[in-house]
Amino acid sequence: xxxxxxxxxxxxxxxxxxxxxxxxxxxxxxxxxxxxxxxxxxxxxxxxxxxxxxxxxxxxxxxxxxxxxxxxxxxxxxxxxxxxxxxxxxxxxxxxxxxxxxxxxxxxxxxxxxxxxxxxxxxxxxxxxxxxxxxxxxxxxxxxxxxxxxxxxxxxxxxxxxxxxxxxxx
Amino acid sequence: xxxxxxxxxxxxxxxxxxxxxxxxxxxxxxxxxxxxxxxxxxxxxxxxxxxxxxxxxxxxxxxxxxxxxxxxxxxxxxxxxxxxxxxxxxxxxxxxxxxxxxxxxxxxxxxxxxxxxxxxxxxxxxxxxxxxxxxxxxxxxxxxxxxxxxxxxxxxxxxxxxxxxxxxxxxxxxxxxxxxxxxxxxxxxxxxxxxxxxxxxxxxxxxxxxxxxxxxxxxxxxxxxxxxxxxxxxxxxxxxxxxxxxxxxxxxxxxxxxxxxxxxxxxxxxxxxxxxxxxxxxxxxxxxxxxxxxxxxxxxxxxxxxxxxxxxxxxxxxxxxxxxxxxxxxxxxxxxxxxxxxxxxxxxxxxxxxxxxxxxxxxxxxxxxxxxxxxxxxxxxxxxxxxxxxxxxxxxxxxxxxxxxxxxxxxxxxxxxxxxxxxxxxxxxxxxxxxxxxxxxxxxxxxxxxxxxxxxxxxxxxxxxxxxxxxxxxxxxxxxxxxxxxxxxxxxxxxxxxxxxxxxxxxxxxxxxxxxxxxxxxxxxxxxxxxxxxxxxxxxxxxxxxxxxxxxxxxxxxxxxxxxxxxxxxxxxxxxxxxxxxxxxxxxxxxxxxxxxxxxxxxxxxxxxxxxxxxx
Numbered sequence: 001x002x003x004x005x006x007x008x009x010x011x012x013x014x015x016x017x018x019x020x021x022x023x024x025x026x027x028x029x030x031x032x033x034x035x036x037x038x039x040x041x042x043x044x045x046x047x048x049x050x051x052x053x054x055x056x057x058x059x060x061x062x063x064x065x066x067x068x069x070x071x072x073x074x075x076x077x078x079x080x081x082x083x084x085x086x087x088x089x090x091x092x093x094x095x096x097x098x099x100x101x102x103x104x105x106x107x108x109x110x111x112x113x114x115x116x117x118x119x120x121x122x123x124x125x126x127x128x129x130x131x132x133x134x135x136x137x138x139x140x141x142x143x144x145x146x147x148x149x150x151x152x153x154x155x156x157x158x159x160x161x162x163x164x165x166x167x168x169x170x
Numbered sequence: 171x172x173x174x175x176x177x178x179x180x181x182x183x184x185x186x187x188x189x190x191x192x193x194x195x196x197x198x199x200x201x202x203x204x205x206x207x208x209x210x211x212x213x214x215x216x217x218x219x220x221x222x223x224x225x226x227x228x229x230x231x232x233x234x235x236x237x238x239x240x241x242x243x244x245x246x247x248x249x250x251x252x253x254x255x256x257x258x259x260x261x262x263x264x265x266x267x268x269x270x271x272x273x274x275x276x277x278x279x280x281x282x283x284x285x286x287x288x289x290x291x292x293x294x295x296x297x298x299x300x301x302x303x304x305x306x307x308x309x310x311x312x313x314x315x316x317x318x319x320x321x322x323x324x325x326x327x328x329x330x331x332x333x334x335x336x337x338x339x340x341x342x343x344x345x346x347x348x349x350x351x352x353x354x355x356x357x358x359x360x361x362x363x364x365x366x367x368x369x370x371x372x373x374x375x376x377x378x379x380x381x382x383x384x385x386x387x388x389x390x391x392x393x394x395x396x397x398x399x400x401x402x403x404x405x406x407x408x409x410x411x412x413x414x415x416x417x418x419x420x421x422x423x424x425x426x427x428x429x430x431x432x433x434x435x436x437x438x439x440x441x442x443x444x445x446x447x448x449x450x451x452x453x454x455x456x457x458x459x460x461x462x463x464x465x466x467x468x469x470x471x472x473x474x475x476x477x478x479x480x481x482x483x484x485x486x487x488x489x490x491x492x493x494x495x496x497x498x499x500x501x502x503x504x505x506x507x508x509x510x511x512x513x514x515x516x517x518x519x520x521x522x523x524x525x526x527x528x529x530x531x532x533x534x535x536x537x538x539x540x541x542x543x544x545x546x547x548x549x550x551x552x553x554x555x556x557x558x559x560x561x562x563x564x565x566x567x568x569x570x571x572x573x574x575x576x577x578x579x580x581x582x583x584x585x586x587x588x589x590x591x592x593x594x595x596x597x598x599x600x601x602x603x604x605x606x607x608x609x610x611x612x613x614x615x616x617x618x619x620x621x622x623x624x625x626x627x628x629x630x631x632x633x634x635x636x637x638x639x640x641x642x643x644x645x646x647x648x649x650x651x652x653x654x655x656x657x658x659x660x661x662x663x664x665x666x667x668x669x670x671x672x673x674x675x676x677x678x679x680x681x682x683x684x685x686x687x688x689x690x691x692x693x694x695x696x697x698x699x700x701x702x703x704x705x706x707x708x709x710x711x712x713x714x715x716x717x718x719x720x721x722x723x724x725x726x727x728x729x730x731x732x733x734x735x736x737x738x739x740x741x742x743x744x745x746x747x748x749x750x751x752x753x754x755x756x757x758x759x760x761x762x763x764x765x766x767x768x769x770x771x772x773x774x775x776x777x778x779x780x781x782x783x784x785x786x
Contacts, residue, residue, distance in 0.1 A: 044435065048533070048542060058435035065438050066430050067542050069535040073429035075214045097347075104214055 013084060016113035016135060020125035021142035027055055030087060030121065034061040043083040045074065047091025051123075063087075070094060071101040078112045086112065090122035090129060099128065106132025113137070175200075186219065186421050189479045189489040189539065190428075193217075193421075205424060219421035223412065227392040231416035238385040238395060245389055246500040248507055248514060252385065255279065257305035258370075259296070262286075265315025267723050267747055278303050293323040301332035306365065307381065307395075308333070313369040314400075317360040335364025342400060346727040355728025359400055366395045373399040375406065378523060380516035387520055390497075392416075403523035408531060410524065411539055414493040422538050428478055430542045439546055445575030446553040448560065450610035450618035453774040455571055456665045458605040458625070459585040461559070461592065465501060465522075466576035467529035468494050469598040470551050478541040490539055494528055501525060502599065552576070555596055562591050572610055574620055579608070604628045607665045609771050611637060622767075626660040638764035645757065647693035651682040652764045659768070665775055672772050679765045686761065687754055694752040695732050702727050710735070710743045717745050 011017050011033065019026065030052060035041045042063040046053055053065065064083065068074045071094055078086070088109070095102045109118045109132065122129060125141050133139055175181035175198060184197045195217075198204060205221040220228075230237065236245055238252065257278040261271040273286035276299055285295050297320075300308070310316070321339055324331035331337050340361035347354055357372060368376050368384060376384055376399050387398035391409035398406065412422050463469070470476065472495045477488025504518035531537040533545030552575065559578055560570045568583030580588065585602050592600055608625030610618050622636030638644045639652035655675050662668050698711055703725060705712030714733055718725045723745075725731075732746040738756035 043432075053435075056435075058438070061435070063435045064432050065435050066432055068429050069533070069542065070426055072214060072425040072427045076427045076429045079215060101214075107213065 011085070011117040011119050013115075013117045014113060015137040016109045016118045017120070017138045017140065018125075018129055018132060018136045019119060019121040019140045019142075020123070020129060021121070021140070023052065023055075023123055025142050026121055026123070027052060030119075031056055031061070033085065033087065033119070034063055035085070036061060040064065041083060042085040042087065043077075043081050044087045044089070045077055045081075046089035047094050049091070049093075050089050052089055052121075068094065071098060071105055074105050075108055078108050081112065081116070084116050086116050086118045088118060088120040090120050090126075092122075092126055092128055095128050099131075102128035102131040106135040110135035180204075187419055188219070188421050188423070189415075189477070191479075195219075209424075217427060218424035220416075221424035223416065223422060224393065226394070227409065227413055228416055230392045231413050234417065236389045237392065238389040246496050246503075248500075248504055248517060254306040254366075254381075255304075256307045256309060256381070257300070257303060259308060259310040259313075261312065261316060264371075265312050265319075267721065269319075271316060271319075278305055289319055290323050290327070293320045294327070294329070296320065297324060297329065297332050301330075304332075308365065308367045309370045309376075310367055311369070311371045313367050314357045314359040314372055315369075317367070318358065321360050333365065333367065334362030338363060342397075344726065355726050356400075361394075361396045366399075368395070368399040374402060375399050375520060375523075378403075378516075379520035382513070383516040383520035386517050387524075390524075402527075403520070404527040404531060404534075406520075407524040407528045408537060410497075411490075411493055411528075415489070415539075420489065426536060426538065426540065428541055431481065433543075439550070444549055446556045446573065447575070447620050448556075448570055448573035448578070449620065450572035450579070450623075452610050452612035452616070452618045452770070453778065454607055454609045454665045454668065454771055455581055456607045457582050458571060458579055458608045459568075459581075459583075459588075460577055460579050460603045460605070461585065461589060462577040462601050462603075463555075464505070464599045464601060465498055465525045466552060466555075466598065467548055468498050468525040470548050470555075471529070471532075472498055473597055474547075474551055476544055476547055476551075478539055478544055481541060481543050481547070490532070490544075494525070497521060497525060497528075555598075558595065559592050562595070563588055566591075572618070572623075603633070605633070606663045607668070609774070611767055611770060624656050626663070630660060632656045632660045637767050638760075642697060644760060644764065645694040645696055647682070647686065647689055647757070648760045648764045650693075651678065651761065652768065654678055655765075655768045659771065668771055669775055675768055675772075679761070679768075683758060683761055686757060691734055691749050691752050692746075694734050694757050695746060695749070696735065697730050697732050700725060700727055700729050700731060708741050710741055713741055713743050714745055717743075717748060721745070721748065 019029070021029070033042075034056070044053060044063055044065045046065070046067055048067055048069050050067070066077045068077055074094065109120060112118055120129070120132065120136075175196070180200060181196045181198045183194070185192055185194055186197075187193075198208070202221055205218050208216050209218065229235075239245060240252070255278070257276055259274060259276045262273040262275075263271065265271075270289055271292050273284065274292050274296060276283045276296070283299060285292060287295070317333070317339075320333065321331060331339070340363075342356075342359040342361060344358040345356050347356070359369070366384075370376050373384070375387055379386065384395050384399045387401070387406045388395040390413070391398060391401075391406050392413035393401070393409055401409070415422050472491045475484065475488045475491050477490035480486060480488040501518065501521040504514045504521055508514040508518045529545075529548060532540040532548065533542060534540060556573055556575070556578065560573060563570050563578065563580045563583075566583050566588055568580040568588060570578055570580055572579040585604060589600050589602055605625040605627055608623055611622035611624075613619045613622075619636060624632060624634040624637050624639075627633050634640050634653075634656060637652060637656075639649050639656060641649070655678050658671055658674055658678070659668060662671060698714060700711055700715060703715065705715065710733070714731045715725055718731065733743045734746075734749040734751075735753045735756050736742045736744050736749075736751055738753050744750065
């Protein structure tokens, strides 16, 4: 595991990387890896409530998105993927009730990385990521990511209102 | 692995149907343990079907049989109930804190029995009584808390336990789970054979639907009434879908593997994907109508043929609409029948809950027939419809004051004509209610609350939603005060007349405020759902868990604890059985809050009057 407080490295094909970093560091790094015009090159894989995806410019940089709501759908998506770059926003909720499947997902990421660059990222290096660590070629942890965030801040980072859309009358 | 299984005659090649079409695969003759082994060995790439199906459900579906249905009756018939004998049993105490039942009472065929004694004496007495009277159905308050103890005693005494007609019981284990953002707790249960025992204190399906609701759930889902009474409406609808799939020869996936399709990033809805709200301007309005869609989301599923497989092939008949359509039609029937005969209310309530949850299940991670984009498509269409309704209302010069997901509040105009036009355009039935006046409450920041309002219906009755009088986080004392105030307000027919009631309302407030210290402490009971079993920071939930542990009460995440706040500043609270005093400063704060909602009526009318004077 490398601890690089300054920058997040670029990702090359044939590697599976895990990156745990604060959103301020992750966002520009992930945005910079998105290919400008070739949507079929990059797949963004995430859970049903991604935090970083809404913050990315999804109109000028068009890429493919697939959301999974359980680990079995992650296996399916990785199996079917033909993209050369897979950006996988880690969602700890995917493993609720089935924490042991995190390791199998790590194994699957390793397998998929034979033909692609797989980047699994999250704001914190949590227990699910630590189960996947042994399958990764590279693990990058930016120091602030280790800190537990205060509850209020964690809530504020959820990407705003995700259920009901509202318009003010008048 | 398949060769190995084939060699041992444990598998054979086959072609089977799924909702997506025919598939080639292997029929494996084995249980869930083999399925799990296959899953692990194939590194979760094998698609497994029909693994976790209840055997009795499968047998019923494959033989086209139904439970709780008279021969020749249609499953969607609303005919008379079954002639079953019902016994009601009640213990004098609740099992959560008491190990001893102390006394039991039973009512059957117009007779009442009562007995008291030790658990052993009472268990023996109850087993004898049930054996003698042989009821078909037992409504036993907190059965799931007491039955384990009764069964254990019967085992120890080596007597035939007649609470089950065969003497044997199945067991449902307790579990805590996370649903709709909060932790729920499901207590353990002993399941008898040949007799129905319903825990009428815990069963949601019985609480909402009564015995007719339980039996309807059983016949629709193909599970015994014992199980149906212990399932949530979501599980009932999920079991119903599974039962229908099995009946039609469609294999049920073990894991929900059909992930979202590949979608370009610029076409995906992330920030906003739920229902639509037109936020109200908080104030009091006169001559208002509320137009509601009946079973809005299920109707969208049916009318627009929305199912996981139709997302890619919209031309084919969807599985989901085909199973929801008869439910929907049946609901419309029971909804009108219950107005004539209240006996149908239970069936109607059960159907209502099943239809409410069938939409949510399309996006649930363990639902067998769901998909993210299906869930999104339903809400997208719902948004378009609600916007369309607002346009129709505007064109009829009926301003939309408020709208939320499946209903709108409009002012003035011809509501019958609006209803007709909406139904004509969208083919979804609607209902309306008219108010003489309605008050939309403000949120903390002053903007309109999405769900908080109260008003006077044209028949003079109050309707309250989201205000203190209806909130579970308010104690009975405060709820009662606000209800009293709203009923006084409802004596006035016009918004202008409400100002005459400011003094009597203020008097009610003063009375409740002053008399609070002398009110019985149970009037200040609140309920708290325990989200987890340990809290690191000091909080009310943590204090309550400590108190329960000290008193030997077992606590699991998802349980509700009734309590009284003793000292809010120190986060000190006592559970119901140990309550002594209530923190008056805290509870008077709640009284003020509830009064504030009523006071808002007067302040907003005065504000309107001032602005009108300014306009002149």
